[in-house]
Amino acid sequence: MELFFFLCELVIYICIIIFDYSWVKYLGIIICFLYALYIRKGYFILLIIVVADYFLLFTHLYVIGIVFFIIVQCLYHRMLSKSLFFYLPLILLFDLSIYSVGLCYALLSGFNIIDAICKKHWLTITLVLLAICDIGVLIQFLYKTNIYFIWVFYLPSQIYYIKMISSSEDETIVKAN
Numbered sequence: 001m002e003l004f005f006f007l008c009e010l011v012i013y014i015c016i017i018i019f020d021y022s023w024v025k026y027l028g029i030i031i032c033f034l035y036a037l038y039i040r041k042g043y044f045i046l047l048i049i050v051v052a053d054y055f056l057l058f059t060h061l062y063v064i065g066i067v068f069f070i071i072v073q074c075l076y077h078r079m080l081s082k083s084l085f086f087y088l089p090l091i092l093l094f095d096l097s098i099y100s101v102g103l104c105y106a107l108l109s110g111f112n113i114i115d116a117i118c119k120k121h122w123l124t125i126t127l128v129l130l131a132i133c134d135i136g137v138l139i140q141f142l143y144k145t146n147i148y149f150i151w152v153f154y155l156p157s158q159i160y161y162i163k164m165i166s167s168s169e170d171e172t173i174v175k176a177n
Contacts, residue, residue: 002166005035009159016151022057025151029053032158035166042165045075049158066101067093073108079123080115102138109134122164129157 012028015021033050036043048071055065070093077086089107092100109131116124133154136147 001035001038005031005162006159009155013155016155020146020148020151025155026053026057028151028155029158032162035162039162039166041168042162045072046158046162048072048075063096063098063101066098066105067096070101070105070108073105073112076112076123076127077108077115080112080119080121083115086111086115098141102141106134122168123161126157126161126164129153129160133157 008031009028012024012031015024016028029046029050033043033046036046048068052065052068052072055061055068059065070090074087077083086108089104089111092104092107094100109127113124113127113131115121116127130153133150136150136153139145140147140150
């Protein structure tokens with residue numbers, strides 16, 4: 001089943017590169033979620049990602065999508081650390097403007113990347129790929145232009161997350177060799 005999952009995602013990845021359709025991108029995330037359900041690991045985070053991507057791909061309710069991604073960053077943090085300092089940027093959510101929500105997400109993401117790097121956690125690769133994608137999203141937002149490479153990094157980040165979760169006995173800390 002794992003080989004079938006990777007082959008499906010490879011076909012979707014190629015279609016994303018060639019066609020750049022939102023429904024193809026979303027299908028890639030849906031397949032990640034379905035595979036997570038099948039292996040019975042990591043599916044809660046992927047369910048939230050499915051919801052977040054729906055808002056970002058198919059609606060203009062970007063703030064809601066980003067708030068769901070903030071929840072994902074909080075769940076990643078639970079895999080990395082128990083630090084309460086991490087949650088300090090959530091104060092920014094008292095102002096639900098796209099700028100405050102985006103800044104909150106960026107700070108949480110940055111904290112997670114630093115934490116993952118310091119711990120040599122496998123989640124580092126997922127988080128760095130997401131950060132590259134997020135830089136593209138920021139450029140797209142600021143310059144009102146389509147940034148093609150966003151999903152070139154985003155889908156692999158989710159596939160890598162699934163691969164590592166599926167090969168792990170524990171969903172918390174699994175250090176890379």
